[in-house]
Amino acid sequence: MNPLSKSAAPADLRASNLFRAAIVGAASLMGKEVAEVLRDRNFPAVDIRLLDDEESLGQLEAVGDEMSFIQSVRAEQFEHVDFTFFASDERSTLSSWKTARDLGSTIIDLSGALETDSAATIRSPWIERLNGQPVAPQLQPGPVVVARPAAIVLAMLAARAEKAAKLDRLIATVLTPASEYGQKAMDELHEQTVNLLSFQELPKNVFDIQVAFNMVARYGSHSNRSLTAATQRILKHYRLLAPGAVDPSLMVLQAPTFHGYTFAVYLETAREVSRGDFAQALAGDHIALTPAEESPTNVSAAGQGDILVSLTADAVRKNAFWLWIAMDNLRVAALNAVECAETLTASRPKGQIQ
Numbered sequence: 001m002n003p004l005s006k007s008a009a010p011a012d013l014r015a016s017n018l019f020r021a022a023i024v025g026a027a028s029l030m031g032k033e034v035a036e037v038l039r040d041r042n043f044p045a046v047d048i049r050l051l052d053d054e055e056s057l058g059q060l061e062a063v064g065d066e067m068s069f070i071q072s073v074r075a076e077q078f079e080h081v082d083f084t085f086f087a088s089d090e091r092s093t094l095s096s097w098k099t100a101r102d103l104g105s106t107i108i109d110l111s112g113a114l115e116t117d118s119a120a121t122i123r124s125p126w127i128e129r130l131n132g133q134p135v136a137p138q139l140q141p142g143p144v145v146v147a148r149p150a151a152i153v154l155a156m157l158a159a160r161a162e163k164a165a166k167l168d169r170l171i172a173t174v175l176t177p178a179s180e181y182g183q184k185a186m187d188e189l190h191e192q193t194v195n196l197l198s199f200q201e202l203p204k205n206v207f208d209i210q211v212a213f214n215m216v217a218r219y220g221s222h223s224n225r226s227l228t229a230a231t232q233r234i235l236k237h238y239r240l241l242a243p244g245a246v247d248p249s250l251m252v253l254q255a256p257t258f259h260g261y262t263f264a265v266y267l268e269t270a271r272e273v274s275r276g277d278f279a280q281a282l283a284g285d286h287i288a289l290t291p292a293e294e295s296p297t298n299v300s301a302a303g304q305g306d307i308l309v310s311l312t313a314d315a316v317r318k319n320a321f322w323l324w325i326a327m328d329n330l331r332v333a334a335l336n337a338v339e340c341a342e343t344l345t346a347s348r349p350k351g352q353i354q
């Protein structure tokens with residue numbers, strides 16, 4: 001992964017098409033996933049800087065075949081960095097992204113903090129390729145906000161289904177895992193589970209409601225998270241990724257699971273389509289149809305980049321299908337983030353010091 005010495009000058013890196021990257025929030029669940037995907041895809045980075053808040057300083061993390069210490073987020077850490085991935089919370093992104101940008105870094109935002117910035121673009125390379133709309137290189141690209149994984153799934157399903165027949169209706173129930181809100185949410189679900197079994201008081205700092213052994217449609221009034229806001233964000237990203245596609249009816253629920261999204265999706269076509277033809281239209285890159293006797297789960301999807309889909313014809317309507325879907329939310333987001341960076345390498349200067 002690191003074919004050149006880290007002491008190589010910036011000019012040498014540009015001439016060799018090798019880049020420097022930084023991950024802000026490197027100790028977070030998303031930050032670790034981004035580091036793993038950079039390694040798995042052999043991203044041409046000669047140096048990956050792991051940055052995070054004071055609580056994580058000095059923590060040792062693997063980057064490819066090497067071990068690196070997490071360092072504090074300081075302005076000098078962004079010098080000569082080509083790509084900065086913001087994988088922590090919105091507060092952390094807002095506090096340092098402009099420093100990274102002003103020092104010449106291309107911004108890849110997985111926190112969603114920058115989606116209202118006028119220069120930002122919400123992207124998914126998976127959907128861009130599917131629609132045959134590659135993003136043209138820009139000399140000074142604005143921040144890239146990685147589309148929400150649930151929006152990517154729904155946009156891909158809508159585009160693929162339209163190959164079989166025009167869609168009249170798309171209804172989806174999205175079951176959100178605790179990992180969507182980071183390690184603190186995962187810890188709270190774990191502690192609630194343990195405390196319930198031992199008849200102790202439940203911690204509610206993140207959700208302000210019992211989520212262990214429970215399915216909820218609304219968090220407590222003191223939670224700074226909102227399922228309504230999550231629904232609106234998914235719909236916003238879906239409409240940007242799939243303009244002109246059928247508008248989905250959407251419900252987002254909090255599931256008592258640690259990791260991995262699951263979906264129940266109803267698709268109704270304008271005319272009758274055989275199950276075989278519909279399955280053939282859905283299958284392709286990033287969507288893996290499971291055999292009829294198998295049903296995907298958030299456990300079976302863990303660590304996989306594919307969206308696992310089980311297809312069943314509706315029992316009443318001949319032109320309708322049900323999909324049961326599972327996918328690894330962190331892996332799908334990290335893959336799209338790194339692929340965004342890959343598409344932007346053509347925008348980076350070569351053969352000269354930044």
